[in-house]
Amino acid sequence: MYTILLIEDEEIIAQKMKDFLEGWNYKVIIPKDFKNILQVFLDTHPDLVCMDIVLPFLNGYHWAGEIRKISKVPILFISSIADNMNIVMALSQGADDYITKPFELQILQAKIQALLRRTYDFAGKTLVLEHKGLRFFPEETRAVFNDHEVELTRNESKILMLLLQQKNKIVSRDEMMNYLWKTDYYVDENTLSVNVNRLRKKLDSIGCQRFIETVKGMGYKV
Template sequence: MITIMIIDDNEQLQNEIGNLLTINGYSVLKPKDFDKIPKMVKDDSPDLVLLDINLASDDGFKLCTEIRSFSKVPIIFITSRNTNIDELMAITLGGDDYITKPYNTQILLARINALIKRAYPNDSNLDIIEYNGLKLNILSSTIEYKGNSKELTKNEMKILYYLLINKEKIVSRVEIMEYLWDSSMFVNDNTLTVNITRIRNKIEEIGLKDFIKTKRGQGYII
């Protein structure tokens, strides 16, 4: 699964971008301690970095230089600074792309997707989430466990994906439905129940029991 780190000290914007990326199938890291960014990039190994230039505690250009001293991770600058000099500096210091605010979300997603394909042309594992032996392949919408596999519907895949990216946390039914609505999928309470039951059955059919647990009055947890 593709993990993207968003380095922006505007918390609202960081959350907005994070929600957009999550809805579109990415795992997201949103650091708050900007004095330790290089260490966090080393420790967390994101597949791509979105980097602002103007940071309260540091400078995006300096951070880019520090990251480039040990990593070739793709870096996209996202900034309100729109001069040719700034863009030239960003690319010269090792940035792979440069997008100015305000940006079109579809263009941002397209740029991210294009850069990831260039950077990881042969890495199919970026589209797979694995937990406790279960593999969810996002591209093929299938689950696999010990060599056994099952196909999922689009809704089933989205629901299981959301539970997996929130693994070891209780996820409420309302959260799941809101996530699906944000993905342009409309489900009511009864439809969600049916989908959860089908997902459980398919997971059991490939040999894994009690993968999705119900927390009465709270929601579900993996």
């Protein structure tokens, strides 16, 4: 079953699309938080993204660009904006197709089916992040370096994902804590250090040494 991330802030339209697509045996996820669509994408690992252009906080162009930095997952824009300039803008930001509202749901399904077939029937459907020779497979929670492989825990995978998402940039300890433990309960900072050190040891074990750099007083970077 393919998973579709449906980013549409008009609830009635979103629910109608969801009900229709689920009838075609797709799993459809509609985010509740439009402030950080990239985080929703990372948490849900969709096979395809359907996204409106006009969204709360930041528009679809922004989120398409952010998703394209880390993934080649197909993106289908759905929008009432039909002029050529916006279509060109959408495609230039990494969209694979564009459908204008109002549309027949059967047309939407046909476009989704074509994108999924084109993307996965011929190319496989594995998300891979690469940096400095390390290949990370977030869906499989494993890392590979020079043909050596190691399995990672959920938290180790999230740490590596966050660092790779912002490679060559410093990720603060506070940002990492919030990313790992979204809770009102107190979490000791030593817990983060333990998880980072465990991840380092696992990467060292496959020959990927000194991959995670500590920036004193600031955080970590890769």
